[in-house]
Amino acid sequence: MKIIIANDYEDMSRKAANYLSAQVIMKPDAVLGLATGETPIGAYKQLVEWYNKGDIDFSQTSTINLDEYKGLTGDHKQSYRYFMDTNLFDLINIKKSNTYLPNGMAEDEEAECARYEGIMKQLGNIDMQLLGIGLNGHIGFNEPGESFEKTTHCVQLTQSTIDANQRLFDEGEAVPEKAFTMGIKSIMQSKHILLIANGEKKAQIIRDAFFGPVTPKVPASILQLHNNVTVIVDKEAGKLIKDVL
């Protein structure tokens, strides 16, 4: 595992974007696993900037996202499809038909999970998987539990995740209680995993996830068993790991 402590959010974002763009430059038809949340917004902005300068070409690239809320349409402002379209896909030359997210409106949960697994099988292993981390250690929406869920599944979100995400919804608007998420196995099968985190509130979970026991109670801790993980944190998120580096 490689841990990089960046100076601040901008530096973390630029470093993450560097890894992602290098992947696409080296392998134009790369499969990128992408994440939503506040953390990756800066990295996506940086990629768009480099794309506008003519430095990266996404025309052959495919992407597959970690998760999607159940019950939100792709044009709902809080859906992850909308997030990806507005923060990245609509701003670069990627083919929309090569961008995949679970369908939040699917009624048959099992069928939707099977469809998503099928897409992953077709795409092959993800070349580079970008991850954020939840305050409780979730990756994608793999919430803390008794075992590591391996494949795509529909989860009941924990109250702490619902509360953490409430800030992004309009006042009085309910946060969905369920979401489709890629499983731990697909994440672990990625060839390279890039996890980013910033801010003091992530400091404790960064320490627990990467220097504590591997346990489904901290889903991100499984990444300790992957042989190609790069963790990029800003100084604040990295402040409790300085003594162990």
Ligand SMILES: O=P(O)(O)OC[C@H]1O[C@](O)(CO)[C@@H](O)[C@@H]1O
């Ligand atoms: O980047 P944020 O907004 O802190 O979110 C962290 C994690 O939480 C989620 O947004 C889901 O709650 C993930 O998609 C993300 O990786």
